[in-house]
Amino acid sequence: xxxxxxxxxxxxxxxxxxxxxxxxxxxxxxxxxxxxxxxxxxxxxxxxxxxxxxxxxxxxxxxxxxxxxxxxxxxxxxxxxxxxxxxxxxxxxxxxxxxxxxxxxxxxxxxxxxxxxxxxxxxxxxxxxxxxxxxxxxxxxxxxxxxxxxxxxxxxxxxxxxxxxxxxxxxxxxxxxxxxxxxxxxxxxxxxxxxxxxxxxxxxxxxxxxxxxxxxxxxxxxxxxxxxxxxxxxxxxxxxxxxxxxxxxxxxxxxxxxxxxxxxxxxxxxxxxxxxxxxxxxxxxxxxxxxxxxxxxxxxxxxxxxxxxxxxxxxxxxxxxxxxxxxxxxxxxxxxxxxxxxxxxxxxxxxxxx
Ligand SMILES: Cc1ncc(COP(=O)(O)O)c(C=O)c1O
Numbered sequence: 001x002x003x004x005x006x007x008x009x010x011x012x013x014x015x016x017x018x019x020x021x022x023x024x025x026x027x028x029x030x031x032x033x034x035x036x037x038x039x040x041x042x043x044x045x046x047x048x049x050x051x052x053x054x055x056x057x058x059x060x061x062x063x064x065x066x067x068x069x070x071x072x073x074x075x076x077x078x079x080x081x082x083x084x085x086x087x088x089x090x091x092x093x094x095x096x097x098x099x100x101x102x103x104x105x106x107x108x109x110x111x112x113x114x115x116x117x118x119x120x121x122x123x124x125x126x127x128x129x130x131x132x133x134x135x136x137x138x139x140x141x142x143x144x145x146x147x148x149x150x151x152x153x154x155x156x157x158x159x160x161x162x163x164x165x166x167x168x169x170x171x172x173x174x175x176x177x178x179x180x181x182x183x184x185x186x187x188x189x190x191x192x193x194x195x196x197x198x199x200x201x202x203x204x205x206x207x208x209x210x211x212x213x214x215x216x217x218x219x220x221x222x223x224x225x226x227x228x229x230x231x232x233x234x235x236x237x238x239x240x241x242x243x244x245x246x247x248x249x250x251x252x253x254x255x256x257x258x259x260x261x262x263x264x265x266x267x268x269x270x271x272x273x274x275x276x277x278x279x280x281x282x283x284x285x286x287x288x289x290x291x292x293x294x295x296x297x298x299x300x301x302x303x304x305x306x307x308x309x310x311x312x313x314x315x316x317x318x319x320x321x322x323x324x325x326x327x328x329x330x331x332x333x334x335x336x337x338x339x340x341x342x343x344x345x346x347x348x349x350x351x352x353x354x
Pocket of ligand 1: 074
């Protein structure tokens with residue numbers, strides 16, 4: 001019997017702050033329950049983690065190897081550490097999660113130097129990469145070894161398969177490797193309407209993280225190695241970075257629920273559709289500016305600060321840039337059409353009152 005005081009929140013209340021605010025998709029919870037009971041070998045030697053390898057190979061090709069971890073920061077830190085040596089560096093956009101949102105973990109835990117480049121839309125290009133891809137062989141400069149991109153990006157944009165191919169070719173021609181932070185890889189696949197491998201394996205990506213938490217899991221991400229020559233010591237690095245789950249079957253079975261069916265795509269499509277619905281509902285509202293293309297499950301908007309403050313009393317969402325007044329509205333697999341319509345109406349109402 002659960003404690004009589006549960007639940008402690010209103011299970012019907014949803015906001016627009018983050019896809020991390022959402023709960024667990026019922027099909028995932030069901031899969032966890034099915035994997036429960038009895039004993040299984042710990043630390044990844046269970047049948048669920050073994051079967052997961054087949055599932056990932058089905059999406060990413062025969063050479064793919066999946067390493068489940070607890071969270072996205074852990075996936076980034078372990079993967080980047082496995083792709084580099086102590087004197088090497090990672091080139092990334094200055095808006096990259098690894099640079100702005102991981103409390104310096106890539107520097108502190110992985111001991112990496114991040115070489116950042118400013119971008120107009122969160123996306124790197126071969127030309128932008130060249131702003132930091134120099135000094136090879138110069139012992140005074142941390143050696144650029146990896147290009148890290150995010151798909152879909154922190155600014156809600158998506159790379160096309162051709163753009164990723166161009167980055168991979170460029171990185172490889174300079175002796176570097178390509179890593180993709182795929183915390184929202186599913187959202188990008190839904191937008192591009194192509195299989196996952198079309199813009200990863202087939203585009204020359206060496207290693208990626210596949211995000212589960214934002215797409216309906218309770219918790220869990222996977223590092224996916226597509227090019228085994230691009231990494232070293234990954235299993236030791238995962239453990240020493242405290243990302244080796246003892247009861248790994250419960251992370252793996254969640255990914256089985258997501259990627260062993262079309263749930264990953266259903267969830268991502270739905271979240272993206274809800275962002276597009278919100279965009280369509282507010283784009284012509286006087287006083288509101290939408291400064292970025294809506295390509296995944298995020299809508300960015302600029303509106304007067306006092307309107308933001310009033311709206312934030314009614315709905316959860318984050319101010320993205322205090323200076324410009326830009327805010328971020330994020331949709332999830334469980335956002336409903338009526339959530340969007342209510343929110344859009346509130347935005348129009350608050351702007352009209354301003
Ligand atoms: C682009 C990106 N990468 C990685 C992460 C992983 O974060 P966490 O360590 O909170 O799971 C996030 C979470 O917001 C993200 O947006």
